[in-house]
Structures are given as C-alpha cells and as structure tokens.
Amino acid sequence: MYPFARKLADPRAIADVAAYVVTLCIPNDSGKYQGADAAAQIAEGKLLYLKECSQCHQTNGEGLKEMFYPVLAGQHFQYLLRQMTEINDAKHPG
Ligand code: HEC
Numbered sequence: 444m445y446p447f448a449r450k451l452a453d454p455r456a457i458a459d460v461a462a463y464v465v466t467l468c469i470p471n472d473s474g475k476y477q478g479a480d481a482a483a484q485i486a487e488g489k490l491l492y493l494k495e496c497s498q499c500h501q502t503n504g505e506g507l508k509e510m511f512y513p514v515l516a517g518q519h520f521q522y523l524l525r526q527m528t529e530i531n532d533a534k535h536p537g
Pocket of ligand 1: 492497498500510513515523527
C-alpha cells in the first residue's frame with residue numbers, strides 16, 4: 444500500500460479516489476475462497492463469526508456506523524485475510 448501514498452499525497456485526492464472506489468460494483472467471481480473443502484470451512488467460519496464478531500460487525504457483516512464498526516460483507520477474501528492477520532498480530536478492539 445505504501446507506494447500510492449507518494450502519488451496521492453494530497454488528502455483531498457486520497458478522499459476523492461476512495462469516494463470513487465466505493466461506488467464500484469463487487470465483481471461476482473472475484474475474491475472468493477477457493478479451497479477444496481470450502482463448504483465445510485464456510486460453515487465453521489459462520490459459527491465463529493456469529494459467536495465472536497457479529498456483536499460488532501453485525502449478523503450480515505453490514506457494520507455499525509454509529510460505533511465505527513466497519514462493513515465486512517463483500518470484501519475480497521485475500522484482503523480480509525490480510526486485515527484479520529494484521530489485526531490479530533497487533534491491535535484490535537475485539
Ligand atoms: C468489540 C467490537 C468488535 C469485535 C467483537 C470484532 N471487531 Fe472487527 N473491528 C472492530 C472495529 C472498531 C474495527 C475498526 C478499527 C480497526 O480496524 O481496528 C474493526 C475492524 C475489523 C476489520 C478491518 C476492516 C477493514 O476493512 O479494514 C476486520 C477484517 C475485522 N474487524 C474483522 C473482525 C472479525 C473477523 C471479528 C471476529 C473474529 C471481529 N472483527 C470482531 C470492532 C470489532
């Protein structure tokens with residue numbers, strides 16, 4: 444992520460790009476988990492999510508604006524995995 448910060452040094456430009464990206468549609472075939480045992484892992488992940496995460500990020504991953512709990516639904520698998528690994532290694536309110 445670091446290199447783009449040099450091209451978009453202006454906070455207004457960064458906000459403009461974020462404002463545009465948020466309007467884009469999620470590609471249907473992008474970023475899904477592709478493992479052989481996907482169905483079992485997804486079922487297991489659902490139980491864990493409902494137990495450990497949904498009180499903040501909400502049942503359908505829609506987040507809670509008032510509390511600054513971010514939306515998780517629709518995120519790319521690799522992106523989520525990286526975020527969760529980094530959060531787990533460092534700092535997370537949950
Ligand atoms: C106590 C409330 C709380 C709980 C429980 C919680 N989170 Fe979060 N989560 C937050 C908040 C607040 C943020 C935004 C600040 C941050 O990134 O640390 C966040 C950020 C995230 C992000 C980064 C989102 C992004 O787009 O950058 C991910 C991914 C995430 N949480 C996943 C999870 C998962 C998975 C669980 C369950 C294992 C979980 N969280 C449990 C409050 C919570």
